[in-house]
Amino acid sequence: MERLIKMVRPQTQSESKSHPLTNWHSEMDNLFESFFRPVRQSASGAWLPAMNISESENAYQIDLELPGLNAEDVNVELHDGKLTISGERKAEEQSEDRRYHRVEHVYGKFERVLKLGTPVDEENVTASFKNGVLMVSIPKSEHAKPRKIEVTPS
DSSP: OOOSSOOOOOOOTTOOTTOHHHHHHHHHHHHHHHHTOSOOBOTTSOBOOOEEEEEOSSEEEEEEEOTTOOGGGEEEEEETTEEEEEEEEOOOOOOTTOOOSOOOOOOEEEEEEEEOOSOBOGGGOEEEEETTEEEEEEEBOTTTSOOOOOOOOO
16 A cells, blocks of 8 residues: 555664665665556556466466456457456546646556466466456366376386
8 A cells, every 4th residue: 555645764863864774764765665566557658457377176266457447348268278368447527627646547558477487277367357356267277187197116
């Protein structure tokens, strides 16, 4: 959560503004604030929705947080071992009689591409959308599932 009021530690009498660690401390504060900022953007400035990737014995599960979108705003494609999830969150019309002090909602197009390193069952991939979360289930192919090999005495 981003703080609206920056916390500043009180300076003791023994510290001075010219102390070499004072600037370093401020720079570290700025670094950590930007690192933990909830909005994720790519180097080009495009929106990158938060994503969780998990795996079970039988499938991979990809969940993307897409608040404010509907199922028809999202595209999911699987081709040549790459899963591509894309879409767009359209900007809301801003009222001319309202003055905005801060706008943190991110709008625009997004695209997440995942290269799947193991064989998957492309025919049985499913995607569902509920409460602003896209859930993609990708079953593993039989060749990718672990199997127990019995060791016999010789």
